[in-house]
Amino acid sequence: MLVVDYGAQYAQLIARRVREARVYSEVVPHTLPAAEIISRQPAAVILSGGPSSVYAEGAPSVERELFEAGIPVLGICYGFQAMAHSLGGEVARTGDREYGKTEVRATNVPHGLLDGTDAVQTTWMSHGDAVTKAPEGFEVLAVSDAAPVACFADEDRRLYGVQWHPEVKHSPQGQRVIENFLYEGAGLTPEWTTGNIVEEQVAAIREQVGDARAICGLSGGVDSAVAAALVQKAIGDQLTCVFVDHGLMREGEAEQVERDFVAATGAKLYIADEKKRFLTALAGVADPEEKRKIIGREFIRAFEEAERNILEEAEAEGAKVEFLVQGTLYPDVVESGGGEGAANIKSHHNVGGLPEDLEFQLVEPLRALFKDEVRAVGAELGLPAEIVQRHPFPGPGLGIRIIGEVTESRLEILRAADAIAREELTESGLDAEVWQMPVVLLADVRSVGVQGDGRTYGHPVVLRPVSSEDAMTADWSRLPYELLATISNRITNEVEEINRVTLDVTSKPPGTIEWE
Ligand code: XMP
Numbered sequence: 001m002l003v004v005d006y007g008a009q010y011a012q013l014i015a016r017r018v019r020e021a022r023v024y025s026e027v028v029p030h031t032l033p034a035a036e037i038i039s040r041q042p043a044a045v046i047l048s049g050g051p052s053s054v055y056a057e058g059a060p061s062v063e064r065e066l067f068e069a070g071i072p073v074l075g076i077c078y079g080f081q082a083m084a085h086s087l088g089g090e091v092a093r094t095g096d097r098e099y100g101k102t103e104v105r106a107t108n109v110p111h112g113l114l115d116g117t118d119a120v121q122t123t124w125m126s127h128g129d130a131v132t133k134a135p136e137g138f139e140v141l142a143v144s145d146a147a148p149v150a151c152f153a154d155e156d157r158r159l160y161g162v163q164w165h166p167e168v169k170h171s172p173q174g175q176r177v178i179e180n181f182l183y184e185g186a187g188l189t190p191e192w193t194t195g196n197i198v199e200e201q202v203a204a205i206r207e208q209v210g211d212a213r214a215i216c217g218l219s220g221g222v223d224s225a226v227a228a229a230l231v232q233k234a235i236g237d238q239l240t241c242v243f244v245d246h247g248l249m250r251e252g253e254a255e256q257v258e259r260d261f262v263a264a265t266g267a268k269l270y271i272a273d274e275k276k277r278f279l280t281a282l283a284g285v286a287d288p289e290e291k292r293k294i295i296g297r298e299f300i301r302a303f304e305e306a307e308r309n310i311l312e313e314a315e316a317e318g319a320k321v322e323f324l325v326q327g328t329l330y331p332d333v334v335e336s337g338g339g340e341g342a343a344n345i346k347s348h349h350n351v352g353g354l355p356e357d358l359e360f361q362l363v364e365p366l367r368a369l370f371k372d373e374v375r376a377v378g379a380e381l382g383l384p385a386e387i388v389q390r391h392p393f394p395g396p397g398l399g400i401r402i403i404g405e406v407t408e409s410r411l412e413i414l415r416a417a418d419a420i421a422r423e424e425l426t427e428s429g430l431d432a433e434v435w436q437m438p439v440v441l442l443a444d445v446r447s448v449g450v451q452g453d454g455r456t457y458g459h460p461v462v463l464r465p466v467s468s469e470d471a472m473t474a475d476w477s478r479l480p481y482e483l484l485a486t487i488s489n490r491i492t493n494e495v496e497e498i499n500r501v502t503l504d505v506t507s508k509p510p511g512t513i514e515w516e
Helices: 011-020 034-039 064-068 078-086 174-185 194-209 222-238 253-265 275-282 288-316 330-335 371-380 408-427 481-494
Strands: 002-005 026-029 045-047 073-076 090-092 098-106 120-127 130-133 139-143 151-154 159-162 213-218 239-245 268-273 321-325 344-346 359-363 439-441 447-451 454-463 498-503
Touching (some): 011 026, 034 064, 194 222, 194 371, 213 222, 222 239, 222 253, 268 288, 275 288, 408 481
Parallel strands (some): 002 026, 045 073, 213 239
Antiparallel strands (some): 139 151, 344 359, 439 454, 447 454
16 A cells, blocks of 8 residues: 655654554655556555645645545545545634644544544644535544544545544554554455565565575674575575674674574675774774774775675676675665665775676665564564664774774773673663663773772773664663663673763764764
8 A cells, every 4th residue: 555645754654554554555755646646556545644734835735536546545634634625625724733642532433444442532633724624425533622523534435534643652542543444444454464575575586686696795783684684585595695894893793693694594604804904994093083984994895805706706606796685674765765666886896806887786675664574574584683683783883982092902891891781781671662772982081990999090981872763863761770780880890991880861962872
């Protein structure tokens, strides 16, 4: 089914809720003409909310054609008003705004779209205009204080609308409303399951790659691991995975890739042990931007060297590497304009050796998936929980969590402290409450402490637990004091060079998640 995006931030959320109801959904922009939406033959359409008033100049409208094509349609908030407006109902600027938690009352025993929901339910609203009269043929199913028509339905034409946002968690019965639309209104069955996703993708990858070979860079993160595992399942040893070990990973992470990933997938793995190269390049550098540039540059070079070796090996065997696997996710696709069609990227070739015109075709098996679906697919493919549930970790790794020069001994100190913090967070069962929890070593700062009978002069670390939806904004996580105390006690006891543990209580903005 299709979710038409009217420009608010809700379209992706709607698509996710629909998928949670096990129906496959895609987001399309509202600029897509009705004729094109119809020609795609969606099983159902949801019109999202949006920031406009239907009377505003240039406000996106919905062509009546869409409602006459026999496709079940649910309008939400702006989509609801646009539907009413387009079909001859009345939408007025009543002056009564409703914003946030709003009570909605069913006009009758809840049925149809509201089947199984309470006669009086809490919803989340955000509107200035209101539908004051439903179009002909529609039954008014619910009202609120400021919305004389808060929900309507025309069962004959299978057209439905709600003023509130059923997709947000603040509308506790919203998922039921969405499911009523999908299952009852549109007659769909819940078939979009993780097993089906894997089956479909495996078939698609085999079709795309054929007999050619592919390579995939593993970062240690969820997306590249799941993408690689899917491709491995599809084409087996035609895939070579590349792991550049830059030595800036946390404790156990390189092993997770080198041992656990391979054990779980049977993938062919090329390990480039580049720890020395990165440390040498980073020697004497304290400036964050410079560190990032060096790490990025060395990474590309190391990857290309590995790539070249793999290409040569393949050539010697009479095969050709034509594909590069990437773990692109659906939100990236939507945010970059939802472009379809096969993207082609040029491989970097800032070091000699690769032919100028070398191009890989991309294999992006996660292009249609949201992060939670990627995790589910990873679990289905047998990847260990440590990989599938991993918090985000930046490409430059611990290199940007050591404030000051990066050295092997500093990396060891930070690794030890970080491992304790992660272990205790997991132990407390709060992993899922926290987006990520960087531990930062203030390597150039020293402070005085006392331990046993002696004076110490060690380094502080900073705990930076944050909660976030998408890393664009974040708040510091209010972790229990007991947990913080345990982490602090263990780090100062077990990591000799650290004599102080501090907590970062800055939101983003103004602070970023990482310190560099
Ligand atoms: P900031 O520090 O900008 O981080 O609030 C936002 C998110 O991005 C991660 N991050 C990176 N990820 N390469 C990456 O792959 C990078 O250079 C990088 N820098 C920051 C950070 O961990 C957080 O999740």
